Amino acid sequence: MHKLTAHDAETQSLDLVADNIAKLTALFPEILTEGADGGKRVDFEALRELLGTAVEDKEERYNFTWHGKAQARRLAQTPSTGTLRPCPAESKHWDSTQNLFIEGDNLEVLKLLQKSYHQRVKMIYIDPPYNTGKDFIYPDNYRDNIANYLELTGQTGEDGRKLAANPETSGRYHTHWLNMMYPRLKLARNLLRDDGVIFISIDDTEVANLRKLCDEIFGEENFLSNVIWHKKYAASNDVKGIAPMHDHILVYQKSGSFERNLLPRTEKQDSLYKYDSNDGKGLWRPDNLSVKTVSESYLYPIINPKTGKTYMPPAGRCWLTSSENMQNWINESRVFFGQSGDGAPQLKRYLSEVQQGIVPQSYWSYDEVGHTDSSRKELKALFNDPPFDNPKSTGVIIRSIQIGCVKDDLILDFFSGSGTTAHAVMALNAEDGGNRKFIMVQLPEPTDKPDYPTIADIGKERIRRAGDAIIAKPASQPASQPASQPASQPASHYTSLDIGFKVFKLDSTNIKPWDVGFDDLETSLPLFTDSLKDDRSNDDVLYEILLKYGLDLSLPITTHTLASKTVYSIGMGALIVCLDKAITLDTVEGIAKLKDELQPEDSLMRVVFRDSGFADDVVKVNAVQILKQAGIEDVRSV
Numbered sequence: 001m002h003k004l005t006a007h008d009a010e011t012q013s014l015d016l017v018a019d020n021i022a023k024l025t026a027l028f029p030e031i032l033t034e035g036a037d038g039g040k041r042v043d044f045e046a047l048r049e050l051l052g053t054a055v056e057d058k059e060e061r062y063n064f065t066w067h068g069k070a071q072a073r074r075l076a077q078t079p080s081t082g083t084l085r086p087c088p089a090e091s092k093h094w095d096s097t098q099n100l101f102i103e104g105d106n107l108e109v110l111k112l113l114q115k116s117y118h119q120r121v122k123m124i125y126i127d128p129p130y131n132t133g134k135d136f137i138y139p140d141n142y143r144d145n146i147a148n149y150l151e152l153t154g155q156t157g158e159d160g161r162k163l164a165a166n167p168e169t170s171g172r173y174h175t176h177w178l179n180m181m182y183p184r185l186k187l188a189r190n191l192l193r194d195d196g197v198i199f200i201s202i203d204d205t206e207v208a209n210l211r212k213l214c215d216e217i218f219g220e221e222n223f224l225s226n227v228i229w230h231k232k233y234a235a236s237n238d239v240k241g242i243a244p245m246h247d248h249i250l251v252y253q254k255s256g257s258f259e260r261n262l263l264p265r266t267e268k269q270d271s272l273y274k275y276d277s278n279d280g281k282g283l284w285r286p287d288n289l290s291v292k293t294v295s296e297s298y299l300y301p302i303i304n305p306k307t308g309k310t311y312m313p314p315a316g317r318c319w320l321t322s323s324e325n326m327q328n329w330i331n332e333s334r335v336f337f338g339q340s341g342d343g344a345p346q347l348k349r350y351l352s353e354v355q356q357g358i359v360p361q362s363y364w365s366y367d368e369v370g371h372t373d374s375s376r377k378e379l380k381a382l383f384n385d386p387p388f389d390n391p392k393s394t395g396v397i398i399r400s401i402q403i404g405c406v407k408d409d410l411i412l413d414f415f416s417g418s419g420t421t422a423h424a425v426m427a428l429n430a431e432d433g434g435n436r437k438f439i440m441v442q443l444p445e446p447t448d449k450p451d452y453p454t455i456a457d458i459g460k461e462r463i464r465r466a467g468d469a470i471i472a473k474p475a476s477q478p479a480s481q482p483a484s485q486p487a488s489q490p491a492s493h494y495t496s497l498d499i500g501f502k503v504f505k506l507d508s509t510n511i512k513p514w515d516v517g518f519d520d521l522e523t524s525l526p527l528f529t530d531s532l533k534d535d536r537s538n539d540d541v542l543y544e545i546l547l548k549y550g551l552d553l554s555l556p557i558t559t560h561t562l563a564s565k566t567v568y569s570i571g572m573g574a575l576i577v578c579l580d581k582a583i584t585l586d587t588v589e590g591i592a593k594l595k596d597e598l599q600p601e602d603s604l605m606r607v608v609f610r611d612s613g614f615a616d617d618v619v620k621v622n623a624v625q626i627l628k629q630a631g632i633e634d635v636r637s638v
């Protein structure tokens with residue numbers, strides 16, 4: 001039975017370096033060599049030879065670099081030794097929800113999600129610190145980021161070190177920001193599906209750097225747009241230079257297989273179609289019958305059949321179609337000669353014939369997606385005294401989702417702030433009956449608000465209240481607008497709407513590190529009869545195992561009692577975990593029977609026990625045999 005330890009690569013998040021070596025050597029087996037320690041190494045010279053003249057090794061080449069880039073790249077590749085501890089008490093609808101709220105430093109969290117959510121996320125929206133000098137840039141620690149994180153957020157030590165702002169006076173102003181963003185975006189890209197897309201809000205301070213960074217990480221060819229969100233309707237009077245009125249939203253697809261959606265037509269657009277000829281074809285509007293590109297054969301007179309009057313296209317233009325087709329249109333009454341019947345010809349454009357949606361554009365005006373004031377009002381509708389200063393507009397995120405997702409996709413935001421993305425996902429689901437799911441990640445950044453000690457607390461409360469407000473709204477009122485009146489009837493139309501979320505918190509692993517020194521071997525050995533930390537619960541360990549095996553954190557977990565021991569079955573028997581102590585063979589036999597009952601999908605069942613959980617060594621050895629006979633080969637202990 002293989003035992004998992006804190007230093008075991010299996011217990012760490014996906015080892016990206018090992019993964020890269022595997023990918024390279026799958027392509028070029030000849031570059032694989034052995035290090036002095038017997039480990040796998042890449043023969044760089046051999047790889048260079050294979051690539052011939054395509055290797056660029058000159059100092060002066062086209063590239064984008066800054067101080068610390070190499071270390072930032074390494075930072076993205078070091079596996080995390082942390083874990084995510086479940087927190088049902090702070091969650092909403094723990095048993096049924098598929099949404100997640102993860103409290104922690106997003107660098108570590110993204111590392112921990114690498115296995116379970118590899119290529120699973122359809123869309124990422126992020127609104128990172130803009131680096132305006134007032135926001136905090138959380139310092140990463142290459143050696144031990146978990147300890148660094150726990151200390152900075154006041155979870156260890158006295159009351160934590162203060163997070164440091166990144167002032168413009170710092171010589172490394174842009175560098176700090178780039179070092180923060182680079183590893184996070186690299187890790188985030190791995191989570192995107194091949195047909196996925198990322199939207200990143202930013203302002204003028206870092207837009208140029210962010211564009212370069214994303215060109216490198218996502219590929220210049222995957223750049224889709226630099227959307228302008230016109231976010232203010234009035235400039236502040238105290239602006240010295242040119243008043244900034246917009247934000248940027250950079251949009252990159254993961255690959256060419258992304259397909260954007262059309263946006264739903266608005267009532268305003270539909271209201272242009274106001275004529276009805278009672279011909280059974282519905283509403284129409286007059287449209288231009290001439291086009292700019294002149295084709296000789298499309299230059300002919302149109303004759304009004306009632307008046308006999310002839311019309312030529314305006315100078316420099318020609319008619320939309322051939323004279324033959326035009327005559328058909330006239331016969332079908334598709335050509336309109338004005339209300340009086342004596343005007344210039346126009347085309348009847350029927351609403352039923354126009355595209356079922358609108359091509360998204362790169363300019364988003366505040367009257368369509370909201371502005372900074374309406375964003376604050378959205379928060380004010382939920383909190384009397386809004387505890388967060390600069391939330392984004394749900395309208396901006398709803399539009400991004402409409403472009404990037406279909407109705408049951410997974411959306412990730414790892415700079416969650418007050419949780420606007422979660423609010424937008426729930427609101428849009430309520431409006432169009434979708435079942436999109438979200439994963440939000442937020443640092444428990446301390447605030448000065450006694451009711452909400454951290455920004456993560458603000459985010460969780462906003463999502464709780466936003467979900468309730470959406471449910472409380474009458475169906476006729478768009479879910480993305482604040483409730484103007486209480487629901488006149490119970491909102492039964494939202495019964496299947498998921499307004500819950502499971503809370504997880506980043507912490508050090510549940511597994512004790514095997515770092516005992518030889519001098520204190522005698523005193524410390526008894527501590528290691530159980531390799532799990534004493535202050536951790538079975539649920540903590542259970543979710544760490546899920547992460548190691550790359551299973552979805554929202555998978556349903558069922559509990560069985562077998563010979564009076566608790567046995568968890570995850571994903572219909574894909575993984576069985578028993579963390580009880582004094583296990584006897586009755587429990588093991590019960591697990592073997594479970595396999596027949598549950599019939600896991602790929603017929604592979606994996607079983608994990610607590611290493612110190614067996615009644616004695618004989619049981620441990622026999623357990624492996626019994627399970628093997630039942631066709632269960634993958635048996636491990638923690």
Ligand SMILES: C[S@@+](CC[C@H](N)C(=O)[O-])C[C@H]1O[C@@H](n2cnc3c(N)ncnc32)[C@H](O)[C@@H]1O
Nearest residue numbers: 105106127391392415417418419420442443445
């Ligand atoms: C601009 S705000 C996002 C606001 C959000 N879009 C909204 O509408 O409320 C950026 C957020 O990222 C958080 N943040 C900064 N560094 C982080 C990190 N390393 N891990 C997780 N969150 C972080 C900050 O605490 C802040 O709340």
